[in-house]
Amino acid sequence: MKRFYQSLMTWLKQSLSPMVAKFTQNTYVMAVQSAFQMVLPMILVGAVANLLATFRNFLPWLPDVSAINQYSFGLLGLFLAFVIPFNVLELKGLGRARMVAGLTGISTMFALMGPKIDKNGVMSFAAGNLGAGGMTVGLIAGLLLGWLFSAYFKRGLFPKDTTLPTIVVTWFESILPVILVIAAAVVTTSLGVDVFGSMTRLFEPLQAIGNSFVGFVLLYFLMALFYSLGLSAWTAYPIFLALALPNIAANADLVAAGQKPIYITTVEVVFAGWCTFGGMGGTMPLNLQMLRSKSARIRSVGRVAIFPSIFNINEPVMYGLPVVWNPLMMIPYLIVSLIVPSLTYLTLSGGLVAIPSRPFAMNFLPQPVSTFLTNYDWLGVVFWAVLFVIAYFVYLPFFKTYEAQEAAKEKAAAEAEDAAEAVAA
Structure with missing residues (x-):
């Protein structure tokens, strides 16, 4: 038994621990880990709002704060769609493009929902897709955008020794990937593809486990x-x-x-x-x-x-x-x-x-x-x-x-x- 225990500890120390440590140092893993830490305050705000809503059952004079939960925890998927590509670009040393990558994540989430706009300009969509129900889409879309933007901005359209201001270079370089990403999302939904429903079905076996x-x-x-x-x-x-x-x-x-x-x-x-x-x-x-x-x-x-x-x-x-x-x-x-x-x-x-x-x-x-x-x-x-x-x-x-x-x-x-x-x- 002692020999088995010593062998187990050796395997943990020499094999498993270095392997896990290497995995956690991957840029995309670090981006996701950091993203959840960054959105945690919004999750906690939603929790506080729910607690106050519960107290309202016993103290009806308290104000209705359910909207606070909707605009914090209820936007979790949208937050991840912004923060993850933002983090990926930051970790890859491409901070100049991190903001546009994050903003494209927000645009992509809305485009993938395929909102309906009536003649009066009123937009309607499934609000649950912006929250925990859309978290998987936000996470995967964020990782894909992070990969796409990092690959693109490593090369760029302008030579490294250009005399143009950095912000101007970033503006013009950003146009092409932003257009392509949003267009791809719009075409996807126009073809009748329900990305959110497809993701739910795709991950059902993993969720069951x-x-x-x-x-x-x-x-x-x-x-x-x-x-x-x-x-x-x-x-x-x-x-x-x-x-x-x-x-x-x-x-x-x-x-x-x-x-x-x-x-x-x-x-x-x-x-x-x-x-x-x-x-x-x-x-x-x-x-x-x-x-x-x-x-x-x-x-x-x-x-x-x-x-x-x-x-x-x-x-x-x-x-x-x-x-x-x-x-x-x-x-x-x-x-x-x-x-x-x-x-x-x-x-x-x-x-x-x-x-x-x-x-x-x-x-x-x-x-x-x-x-x-x-x-x-x-x-x-x-x-x-x-x-x-x-x-x-x-x-x-x-x-x-x-x-x-x-x-x-x-x-x-x-x-x-x-x-x-x-x-x-």
């Missing part, structure tokens, strides 16, 4: 695994969000139609509800154990880490204890990252706890406060407490072993220091 028990658990486990290897959980986060954001929008539509929500792979379930108490990997129970540690170093780290942990930020625990590349603590961390999402999926899919049906991406609120606010189901809070206790006892024996090792090191160091002082005296 991601919304299954195996897909749900695997996505969470991969994010946790990358984190424990010192890599960003954002490596897999865009894949997760590509499922999660349309899912919560679909749940809201189902409830509005008088049906029950069915999608579990959402930000509300994973990050605001049940799977990340204290941070990725459910490390709050571990942090509490650190506060009472016999090791002075671990106890000090625990005290520093507890405030961020309350708000589900666990970098001080992951890098301070550490868990990252610490074989002894990686084991319970990964075990928790399998058990917790597994039980969460089974409990919610079994109807024991209500599935969240409104956007509430407030994952930095302390749990279980945010847990309750995702679905207003007290059974969800009880279930959260059960998961917390399970994680506590999974971490405990491994932590005690590691604590004993660190305490022994500190004792030996203290004895060596005393001996040195005695000799010096």
